[in-house]
Amino acid sequence: MYYIHKIASITHQDSFNQTDVNDSLVEITEDAVLISPDYKKYILPASLRRLSPILRMAVAAAKECQEAITIPFEAISVGTALGCLTDTEKFLNVINTVEGEILSPTAFIQSTHNTISGLISLELKNHSYNMTHTQNNLSLEMALIDSMLCCDEGKDFVLLGVADEAIDFLNKLKPIVLPENSIVTSGTTFFALSKKKSKSEIGFKACRSIIKAKDIEVDIDLFLRELKIEINEIDRIYTNQNSLDYPKEMVVNYEAYSGLYFTANAFGVHLAHDWLIKEAKKYALIVNSGCNNSLGLILLKNDKA
Template sequence: MYFIQHIESITHQDSFQKENLWSILKPLEADHALISPDYKTYIPAAALRRLSTILRMGIAASKACQEKVALEFDSISVGTGLGCLTDTEKFLVTINTVSGDILSPTAFIQSTHNTISGQISLDLKNHAYNMTHTQNAVSFEVALMDAMLCVDEGKKSVLAGAADEAIPFLDRLRGSLIETTHPFTSGATFAVISSDKNQSIAHIRACQVIFSGDNPEAAVSAFLKARQTELTDSDLILEAGEQFASFGAKHHHFLDYSGYYQSASAFALHLAHDWFLENPEAKNALIINNQETGKLGLTLVSRNEA
């Protein structure tokens, strides 16, 4: 099994280091903003000045997870849909406007997608397996599947998470390359998973990515049937849309709480985990990530037996 030892999120909700997200959760309002922790607690001031929002979120959430578990991470798996957008934009603008001078490599180095996992490793002084996965809206699910494979291989403390950030340029892509009516937001969620139960309340039963999701209902039914369960057995369905809202279980559109960023399904995992704190009788939570047409990320989370 893949037990969730600890989980942290930095989002537009007041989610960081909260024991139960459902006690503070509310739909995003028009004046929403990223609620950042005191990054100086986790990042030296000299380094903090040169780090973009996505790197700050990733480092802070990862270090907060490390503080809550006994073992150092022996694997790190990170998903990101668009990577370090702030530094990518800065690098491209510099190329376009500066001529005849030697360009600083800093923005380029920090613009690559694997900068997030690399910076986490550097700050934690961690030399273990380190991997970045970028598959658009299912980046987190692929990173989580990799982390689960690491547990299967005998790793004892695996950090799995995802992060994405919003920049104003994304609004120019709305309706063409990005189809969403939700506000663009930033967010990072990281979880520690292990084969040891310890004091954890929930575990990940299964995670699957389907890249030809032409029939989502059939795909979800097959996914659950393979785990000897059905949609009606889900006490909670967290979905990026509304297609499964009428299947009898408690249903939430998780983008209403996270806003739109490509790895927002990682925040849905945090919501699923805390659902078991909020609802002592709940046994199963299903995350259906259907943010993008034709792609489907499915994660089944269950309460640990006593």
């Protein structure tokens, strides 16, 4: 077990520093906006002025996790599907509009995927292991697998996080690259993880990434069988799929609350975590299915239940 000592999410829901994120959920609409904390509480003005939304929210969520555990993280593992899109697009505009050879560098500097994890190490003054995974909708799973490895290798506390941001341009990619009726949003979720028991005694039990899934229900069965768990032991499934063949009352569609970004399954984990505490239930499964038939499975367990 890899226990969750803190979760911090900034999303289009009022999710930051809530005792139970399920309390104030509303179904996402086209006009929903990212609900941001006062970033000045987390980032000095000298740094803040340069930062795009994805960097601001990731640093704030990471700092909340650091504050909760007080001792420094021994590894930082970040997942992002599309990275720093605001700065990427900004620099594309710079290179296509500015004539001459002198170009503003800031957007370029902040356009690489690892700007997020690098900035977190800088803000936390953390010299430890620092990794950035980007595997489309399986980016959380990849960063989580790495975090689990870090714990197994003896690292005490690991900072695991994901972040993705929406830019208007993404809406142009509907319905060709992105699903037609999706609401493209931004979001970040960070976790403080350790093999040490947390107060809630809830943690990640297992994670599986499948590049080409054949049949979601069959893959879920295989995953659970390896863990010697029956499907009827699962108390709830959090998924972005509407067509799963399970009783309706046990399935929650997290994307209806997060909107679409490719690491939103981390918000599904957050919803599941808070629900397991409140209902004192044992298992929640997060089923993250991508348009390219990829499948991510994450099992959360509550030791107290």
